[in-house]
Amino acid sequence: MCFDDDSAPPIPVISGAAVSHDDLTLTAADGNEFAAFRAMPDGPATTGVVVLPDVRGLYHFYEELALRFAERGYAALAMDYFGRTLGVGKRENDWDFRPHVDATTQEGIQADVRACVADLRALGCTSIFTIGFCFGGSNSWNAAASGHGLKGAIGYYGRPARFLDNAARIDAPLLILQGGADQAISHEDNLELEQALQAHGKEYELIEYEGAPHSFFDRKQEEFKEASDDSWRRVLEFISRYE
Numbered sequence: 001m002c003f004d005d006d007s008a009p010p011i012p013v014i015s016g017a018a019v020s021h022d023d024l025t026l027t028a029a030d031g032n033e034f035a036a037f038r039a040m041p042d043g044p045a046t047t048g049v050v051v052l053p054d055v056r057g058l059y060h061f062y063e064e065l066a067l068r069f070a071e072r073g074y075a076a077l078a079m080d081y082f083g084r085t086l087g088v089g090k091r092e093n094d095w096d097f098r099p100h101v102d103a104t105t106q107e108g109i110q111a112d113v114r115a116c117v118a119d120l121r122a123l124g125c126t127s128i129f130t131i132g133f134c135f136g137g138s139n140s141w142n143a144a145a146s147g148h149g150l151k152g153a154i155g156y157y158g159r160p161a162r163f164l165d166n167a168a169r170i171d172a173p174l175l176i177l178q179g180g181a182d183q184a185i186s187h188e189d190n191l192e193l194e195q196a197l198q199a200h201g202k203e204y205e206l207i208e209y210e211g212a213p214h215s216f217f218d219r220k221q222e223e224f225k226e227a228s229d230d231s232w233r234r235v236l237e238f239i240s241r242y243e
Helices: 060-071 098-102 106-122 135-143 164-169 187-199 222-242
Strands: 019-027 033-041 047-052 075-079 127-133 152-156 174-179 204-209
Touching: 019 060, 019 106, 033 060, 033 106, 047 060, 047 106, 047 135, 060 075, 075 106, 106 127, 106 135, 127 135, 127 222, 135 152, 152 222, 164 187, 174 187, 174 222, 187 204, 204 222
Parallel strands: 047 075, 047 127, 127 152, 152 174, 174 204
Antiparallel strands: 019 033, 033 075
């Protein structure tokens, strides 16, 4: 998994920012119902962000991340992966997620992403981005190859192997944020990803943070605050550049 139960996004809360939030049940085109968490700024939002979690699906880390986006004027929708096998109920932090992760398919994940995009567009968002972490990192990049009409796709420490076959089909810029000391993703893996994107003439930026491990983007990981701060700055600049 990526984050501990008590982890939180290493992003300052904007005191006094007026936001609203709701627990939702969304329905994909194939009839799947899945849980989501929507955070909205106080006022119209023309840019929306779909948040794709790690292997545990929707939990408080990603709800907090959605709120941080809303404080900055973006509509944000964090989604769950497991409607097809677990339904839409809340889960305890310590649960056996692996069989349910193994039961997911890219077709199902992207059908759910499409429902999230449709929800944000119905709220008036004309520019949509995805952002994901670990399992969600590669799911986010794959979303840029799935015909959702995204403006960009952001992924933290996603596995290149889960995306390489789709590199030729992406139709939006990518922001790729990797840990240089990630035991599961090597420098060579990142080079292979870069080579695939370059071979197909795709627009991307890949940053490898020297010494940073998997899941460095965490308020508890104080020794990697510089990498977290820089990556968040890049996320906001990326959205501002392409929205």
